[in-house]
Each structure stands twice: as C-alpha cells, then as structure tokens.
Amino acid sequence: MAEKKSWKPDEEEALKALIRDTVKHAGSIDPATLPSKIREKIKGRVTGDIDIETYVKQVLAEQRKK
Structure with a gap:
C-alpha cells in the first residue's frame, strides 16, 4: 500500500474536472x-x-485565465 503522503491522483485531470464542476455549480460564493x-x-x-x-x-x- 502506498504511503498517504506520496499519493498522487492517477488521473489529475479527472480530479480537476470534478473541482471545475463544483466551482461552476457553486455560483458566486467566497472561494x-x-x-x-x-x-x-x-x-x-x-x-x-x-x-x-x-x-x-x-x-x-x-x-480566470479564460
């Protein structure tokens, strides 16, 4: 089993997509x-x-860059 500190997402883009989706649906809230x-x-x-x-x-x- 890998150590927790060395964990890296296998699909970083999938995690970022999930975060983007959450940010999008959160609307204008405090970041x-x-x-x-x-x-x-x-x-x-x-x-x-x-x-x-x-x-x-x-x-x-x-x-923000977009």
Whole structure:
C-alpha cells in the first residue's frame, strides 16, 4: 500500500474536472469556502492525502485565465 503522503491522483485531470464542476455549480460564493464543499463532494471517491486547497487554487487560476 502506498504511503498517504506520496499519493498522487492517477488521473489529475479527472480530479480537476470534478473541482471545475463544483466551482461552476457553486455560483458566486467566497472561494475560501470552496475547498470544504469540494472535499464533501469527493469524500469517498478518492483515497490518500491530497491537497484539495492546491487543486482548487489551480482550477480557479485556470478559469480566470479564460
């Protein structure tokens, strides 16, 4: 079994797509509340020690560039 600290999503884009979908459906809410909403949505879907806050920041940055 892999250590939690070394866990990396096999399909990073799938996780980012899930985050993008959550952000899109969240509407205009405070971005600081997004990580907890996303964590609830993906609870039980992924295992390991992932940094949701980092993924949210990346997705928000990508969306701002568009």
